[in-house]
Amino acid sequence: MDAVRNKFLTAQNRETFWQIVRFGIAGGLATICYAAVYSPLAAFKITSEQVANIAGYLVAMLSGYVLHSKWSFRGHNASARSSAPKFFAVSLVSYAVNTFWVWLFTDDAMLAGPWWWPLIPIVLVTPLVTFALNRLWVFA
Template structure:
């Protein structure tokens, strides 16, 4: 039981480090595009998503969840990771819409970064651990 808790804690720490890095990449792409008005916040969200998804798959599969599950079916793992990344995209798009759309809260471009930094990673960690890399 103690060993299982250590494993989960290790995965959570690695996921947090990689997730922080990947989320930072997302913010680096999203912020100038949305903040400078180069594109709409939703298009900036999509651009950030693509960068984060590709980087996240490589780092999470090779490091975050390296000791968890099997890698005998790469196609299954990859397709499940893609589904979870679509959940992530959907959550982030929802946050961007609710917090920045003129017919919703009409907040500044940076408001969605708060739930994107704190809510989305918790959801994706759970899905990756329990389903993708199980």
Template sequence: MQASVKADHWRELFWQLVRFGLTGGAATALYAIIYWPLATYGQERWPLAQRSTWPLIANVLGYLAAMLSGYVMHSRWSFRGVGERDNLARTGGRFFIVSLVSFGMNTFFVWLLTGPLHGATWWPLVPILFVTPLVTFALNRFWVFA
């Protein structure tokens, strides 16, 4: 009986990770759709800021869109059936904090890879797609929606 309970727990955790990946993938795609064109072509179109600041401006705009859509998708689908949903202030506040962690990580990747390392504007998308989601899944699963 105990083995069955453990198997059910791991199966549910696996499917949460799959749902998180799909939902997070959609939010990350939205981020990338906003970030990359603005970071790459923003200076040409709107020369109000220095070229080096456009990736950071694009990062903020992409983050805001991804955070808002991500909260709705994660709370309604990725982590459905986990924890309590009656305290929006609690889950919303914690989700916002995790989003700030995610934002900080992504901003660091954008700054490092397009600034000091003089990389292409697409370089930050690699760690943004593969590192940040693992950290945010763990925080969302075990703290926000626990």
């Protein structure tokens, strides 16, 4: 019995590992989409960093949903009807987290750093939060 359980856990751990890899790639692509929209808007002062954040968020949310639902969390059998509203809720959490980073690192009242400082935690911290929420709630 223990051998069967260990083999199952190993297979489950392998699937989780590859799911994290797929999430990282898909999330990386969505983050690149975010940065491709946010960066020129903020760097060239076309708009404020917060408005650039909203524009980047919208592009990343749409591309992220397609990538994650079709590839990252494939095989979870979550229907689009049940996963789309949950994914949108998680994306709002990621938007709030990213808004915090933009506020913290670029707002004159806080650190007043350059436009690119928020990209560091946006790339390194926010994906960890969204992976956990997507895996445990959206595509569970």
